Amino acid sequence: MTDKIRKSDEQWRASLTPEQYHVTREKGTERAFTGEYEANKDAGTYRCVCCGNTLFESDTKYASGSGWPSFYKPAADGAIEEHEDSTFGMRRVEVVCAACDAHLGHVFPDGPKPTGLRYCINSASLTFEKK
Numbered sequence: 001m002t003d004k005i006r007k008s009d010e011q012w013r014a015s016l017t018p019e020q021y022h023v024t025r026e027k028g029t030e031r032a033f034t035g036e037y038e039a040n041k042d043a044g045t046y047r048c049v050c051c052g053n054t055l056f057e058s059d060t061k062y063a064s065g066s067g068w069p070s071f072y073k074p075a076a077d078g079a080i081e082e083h084e085d086s087t088f089g090m091r092r093v094e095v096v097c098a099a100c101d102a103h104l105g106h107v108f109p110d111g112p113k114p115t116g117l118r119y120c121i122n123s124a125s126l127t128f129e130k131k
């Protein structure tokens with residue numbers, strides 16, 4: 001990834017729903033168990049709602065019980081970026097889209113094999129393309 005996708009706040013607002021905007025551009029979090037894809041078991045590809053970048057594949061999605069779509073691995077190396085996040089007094093690792101910096105969620109070290117990682121992602125930051 002060299003050139004990031006840059007848009008003004010007005011442009012993002014115009015192309016996203018209020019919840020999508022809040023989650024991806026203001027680092028919001030949807031309420032647990034309310035997201036569109038939390039229980040989605042269909043085979044397909046999850047893309048960034050802001051820019052269409054391929055983020056996760058359904059075969060790495062698993063039922064974590066957390067209330068948010070959970071994956072153990074991104075679709076490709078370089079699809080996402082991870083940033084240290086110390087808001088709310090917690091040390092967490094934020095996950096963003098590598099192409100447009102959309103906030104996606106966080107990654108935690110309590111996932112299943114083979115990675116041991118849990119990418120805890122807001123449905124509002126994703127679109128789903130069924131196979």
Ligand SMILES: [Zn+2]
Nearest residue numbers: 048051097100
């Ligand atoms: Zn993106």
